Amino acid sequence: MDRAPGPSLRVKLTLSYTGFLLLAGVLMLTAGWVFLNRVPHIGLVLIPDYRYAVVRSFAPTAAVALSFLLVFGLVGGWFLAGRMLAPLTRITDATRMAANGSLSHRILLPGRRDEFRELADAFDTMLARLEAHVAGQQRFAANASHELRTPLAISKALLDVARADPDHDTREIIERLHVVNTRAIDLTEALLLLSRADQRSFAREQVDLSLMAEEATETLLPLAERHGVTLRTSGDITPATGSPALLLQLTMNLVHNAIVHNLPERGTVWVHTRAGPGTVVLTVENTGEPVTPQLASTLTEPFRRGTERIHADHAGVGLGLAIVKTITQAHDGTLTLGPRPAGGLRITVELPAP
Template identity: 75%
Template sequence: MSVRLKLTLSYAGFLMIAGVLLLAAVWVFLLRYVPDRAMLNTADDETLTNGVFPIRSVLLGVFAPRAAAVLAFLLVFGLVGGWILAGRMLAPLTRITDATRTATNGSLSHRIRLPGRKDEFRELADAFDAMLARLEAHVAEQQRFAANASHELRTPLAVSKALLDVARADPYQDAGVVIDRLHAVNTRAIDLTEALLLLSHADQRSFTREHVDLSLLAEEAIETLLPLAEKRGVAFETSGDITPTLGSHALLLQLTTNLVHNAIVHNLPEQGTVWVDTAVRPDTVVLTVENTGEKLTPQQASTLTERFQRGTERVHTDHAGVGLGLAIVKTITHAHDGTLTLTPRSDGGIRITVELPAAPSGPS
């Protein structure tokens, strides 16, 4: 049975039960104040006759047919009224169902926009509209990401093909130079593929959460990237507290490494500085990485976490990356229910803050 029919039968059944109880109450009231029999004195001419009159039997004969008629009316009224009332009550649900079918067919721009006062159906419709908006934005982002990824992957493949074509056309060309160039291009393609896989893994949140100390991850990332920092003349300054959180050790280490690497590479040409700090707040832990460098506007800083976003100066460096460093940081942060904040420094460079939920106290 449909929900409308079920509601109709429920309304009619409730009305019938109420009617039966009401008629039963009336009948009990009559039985209480009306005697079963009564003496009846009748005078016929000059003769006085005494008799017994069955009042309850007569009353039942009058009451029962009318009560049955009332119950029949209540049944018809309950079915008709219940059907109409159920239809009005379920009208918003019909709009939500139509919107769901439209979204299923691929149209995510449709919105319910249910009018009227705020009730359960209005809250459901508003929640569904918000879900459609987020889904539409996510699909659009994925489409842009797929297009950008295809373009980025096509570039090293096209370069490799061009190098091979040149080598085949000129057999006397130095093979070592071609091999070195092919190795660099292939390394970039592998880095890009691994970054894409990491993004997909973080997006799906398919990881096991465990107790992780961000301060230890920061120390590990700094130790790993120290040779690169020394090569580029960048100095580290670290401070902070033990910062326990729950999450994937591998993903959070990747997040920290990306932040430190980004701070080293996009720094001053010489005598640059990277500050790494960890702090504990009442309900969260904070990792802050900031560096010296060129001055950025707030608008420029807000675009750095977009996938495949690279400034012009980044493309031509020996550590240009694949344009996914901060995008990976953003994805991992959101997968751990955290927030990522990018703030340009007044003297140049940028301050990046990752705030994650603190791990609950006690044994893991």
């Protein structure tokens, strides 16, 4: 916004300090004059026209005192205003650097807590979160570009093969193109769903997580049977408020992830819901290979896959748990991932109760 130039805040504070000091001086001199004028004084009573004598003696002293207060107020006010506004100058410099794209700079204002230091700490916290968000967005954009480029490159290669060898069996090429195209569509839909959940552009309704858990397990039962995984659902009625479509997608992603990242045979998935004090909780556990806490803490990052937990027949698009995290945050909930002692993963989604 273009603004007309004006006096700085330091000048305004200096003039305010000086004006207040001069006003106090005038009031003090006025009080002295009133005292001398109204209270009888034996030395002045004997002098004819003593009031004129008082004015003649008092006025020069008052002028000198006010002049001293003026100079002292300007110099002292300028110095005090500079000391008071020094933290604000550092905050302004950090703001300009952030506006120019430098998000790594921090104010780190020293001293005890006051209004300026609270503002500086809040600004540092905002910069840290903004830097992490921008870095995450950059990684996400780079990963998404790479993931989308892969199926396009494969499709181009298959089409080049078909064009170079017209007599080649086209059924195999068409089948592979179908698989690659399906993966690209799934990835695009996952990106759209992630963006929709992140923007919180959805209507909230009354839902029951226990019913969604049952629907998810029933829908994914054929997939579980193909992988030799047993699904077990239990829990209480868990009413919540949110988007039915997004919360169902959250539950589907958790159960799907637990099925495909399980033991090669005789695996188990436990889906449990419960209502706590002020919250509703959905927990999905699965058997599987041991997972380190370090790996578990990174699985919600977009396109992050634990290679030791991926089956060759279903690698996914790498956005399942990232979508779960975004939907949970969009519903003001918390997502917790942790390894099971016997191997596998335990994922807990905690949402506020209506």
